Amino acid sequence: MARLSICLLVIFLAIVAEAATQKPKKAKKCRDKKNYPVCFKTKNLYCPPQCPRNCYVDCATCTPVCSKPSKSPPFLPPPPPSLSPPPTTSTPPLSPPPTTSTPPPTISTPPPPATTTPPAQNPPPPPDSSESAPKRARCKNRNYATCYGQEYTCPSACPNQCEVDCTICKAVCNCDRPGAVCQDPRFIGGDGITFYFHGKKDRDFCIVSDSNLHINAHFIGRRNEKLTRDFTWVQSLGILFGTHKLFIGAQKTATWDDSVDRLSLALDGEPIYLPDGEGMKWKAEISPSVTITRSSDANAVVIEAEDNFKIKAAVVPITQKDSRIHNYGIASENCFAHLDLSFKFYKLSGDVNGVLGQTYGSNYVSRVKMGVLMPVLGGEKEFASSNIFATDCAVARFSGQHPSSNSSENFEFANLHCASGIDGRGVVCKR
Template sequence: MGQMIVQVVLVAVMVVLVGVAGATPPGIAKNPSHATCKIKKYKHCYNLEHVCPKFCPDGCTVECASCKPICVGDCDRPGAVCQDPRFIGGDGTTFYFHGKKDTNFCLVSDPNLHINAHFIGRRSQNMKRDFTWVQSIAILFNNNHTLFIGAQKTAAWDDSNDRVDLSFDGQPITLPQSEGATWTSQTSPSVTVSRAEDSATNSVVLEVEGKLKVSAKVVPITEEDSRIHSYGVTEEDCFAHLDLGFKFLDLSREVSGVLGQTYKENYVSRLDIGAKMAVMGGSGSEFESSSLFSTDCSVSRFVGDSNNIGEKSSFEGLSCQSGIDGQGVVCRR
């Protein structure tokens, strides 16, 4: 009898453990082929079940405002910086950081890695803040290497036209428009940039050996997006921007930045996690950088390669941006 009770208890414990291990992230359906909106304020969509599109290999979630299913991808995992912009921290918490248009902010700062983002945007007449998106990022590492990716400005969007700008150490990267095309640096650590396996344009993967991997996709603000969210986007500019997914391989305990701080072991979120739309408050001045290639934000931890500490950083005075009519990259000091 005692042995039977022990077996029953063990079975119960195994069931509980399986349930915890297979717990479904918020907003993603237990059945990967179906999804529902779980935010009650969207009465037109709340609790309606949607069938995920066939091209969503990892299932889908529902954008409640438009009541449409969207694929689960890099924008739904820790390390994501997408949309306007929505962050998913290393701790799994989703939050928004709006910042200011035409301003640069430190996303990650560590002793040997620094990532800044340039925000573009527009001000709605009914808003006290800017609508913002990440137009480009600069990745600085080892005191003398820079990796840049940006979205070219464009009016009408055509996904068959590549709108990605890339450069390494100030020199443009030319990447063939074919799925899986790859460029590799001759440096140490090596830098690899490749086209996504499912796209010949506007979607790339960047990897710095031993440090990080970044998926980046250039996307526009569509007319429907603008209508639903009242962005007020006009025909002159579709505000092409980057959707980003970061995977970090070697962060220290000192890491900071809008995204970087969420990877600290002792990080305590200041967000109101009970809010339907958690926003990192304030102007973001503590994360603001004077330029895309500057490491002068107040939370900066960057010192460069330990073998070169104390030397003048080669990033000082360097500025990179899209070239004439949005074509190519121009870097100047």
């Protein structure tokens, strides 16, 4: 009997070990053939790390999600908010009586914590903002009359930064679309495949290099003694096109405040002073023309060079919550403010290269290993640049001129949609 029990225990442990090493399962495919025909045919979508064994495909965005998505996007009716104020107005009268008896102790207690907390409260601002109620975003495209002006709550995956996809009237994360470079650099290539490129802290790497567009990214970060690599983030970009040099960066800061602008901008060595306020615009009368528009009151802009590229950039901090989850070990003297980026390209040749640029090449075949939780792309030596505006990486293609014949199709990624109205992992649109 004892031998039988031991055999059963060994078999059970073997089954558990095998299950632990299994790769994430494929997501349950989209079943809405009528409204989302393209997503209905899409295959090989894998479950995210949060739910590697069981997930569904959200037909609207054609991406795997942990919970079963609703059939239609939720619309937030305006009436409820107007009904909530009455109860709040009725409660204050009840609270004054007790508060009148408590003022003496409350007045005596604030002074001690106020003097002791300032040094310890330098770190809290970032986590406070990230752990508070999610922010809201609204549709800003007047071409979608039924959705224009509607406000939606940011998804749980990006509670502090999102935008409304007016075509499906739903809030989406800026970093979940092709052409995005965010976080501990997580890239989504032109082929829709997600991968990580860690590089090294305090180094520059070319992320896009073509005949008339070269983009270098400066990485900042810190070393974790338990790992063999650095934790890294993109702190700034050096962009070359034609005879011009454009710089965009995140200024170093210890204590984060959403209302304080931490953007640094310069064109051809001259600082750019952009007025405060969402919608404020700056334009350079050069060829091609360059426009910079604030997409929020501070820390977020849209940069566009006519007939060449469009970049959405936002300065974001590493919060204490991020540091706790990922074991970054961020100290209070530096919240590692960095850029979350989204790229859209108008004229790329088939020979384009770079960490991100290569995924738009006409003959590109992905080297990313599919099915793993964190696919990492190497190539530090071939993508390394000597400085932020250098064009000396091994895969450099920059000459300052567009090719006489564009050998690749024009691409529009990162915040675009295919004719089918979908985007996301594994989706590529060409025209």
